[in-house]
Amino acid sequence: MNLKVSGHLKPGRIIFNLVFWIGAFTYILAVRYYEIGSIAFLNLPIEIRPYKIYLNGLILGAPVGFFYSLVESRLDSIRLYDNSFLKIILLRTLYLFLVCGATMAFVAWLNFLLDVRNQTIDPAEVSALNYIFSDTVRLLLLGALIGNLFLSVFHTLRSKIGYQDFNNLLLGKY
Secondary structure, three states: OOOOOOOOOOOHHHHHHHHHHHHHHHHHHHHHHHHHHOOOOOOOOOOOOHHHHHHHHHHHHHHHHHHHHHHHHHHOOOOOOOOHHHHHHHHHHHHHHHHHHHHHHHHHHHHHHHHHHOOOOOOOOOOHHHOOOOHHHHHHHHHHHHHHHHHHHHHHHHHOOOOOHHHHOOOOOO
């Protein structure tokens, strides 16, 4: 199994990552909201329209998916795939989880600034750190860890088996 991987961004992989992360975060946010029926950061009963949940999933998933794709292309170029399967999975999951976590913290901080500007929250009552490390963000981080593990196994198997053979395996052609 000769592995040929370049460090260039691949449009198909970018689209896959964008769709995956937007879908994952939209799902997590919808489950979180409909489970507790309150705004995520304040735990106050506030009605949120469904389009805002989808919009937040898009706002969070798009940058995570894009930066995820950038880091993936870098991991491809440093010959990470020359290691054992377990080591690849662990390193990919950890490295990409850190990228997801940093991106999510940045987006949460921007949301905090927007909520303060729109006077949705009072910064005297809710600090930026409490906002960034709220229950919802921790739930999103857990989802990001699980998603990273899933994508690490998926992409590593695809790279080790070969892209065409892996696709044929998934389609039942073997």
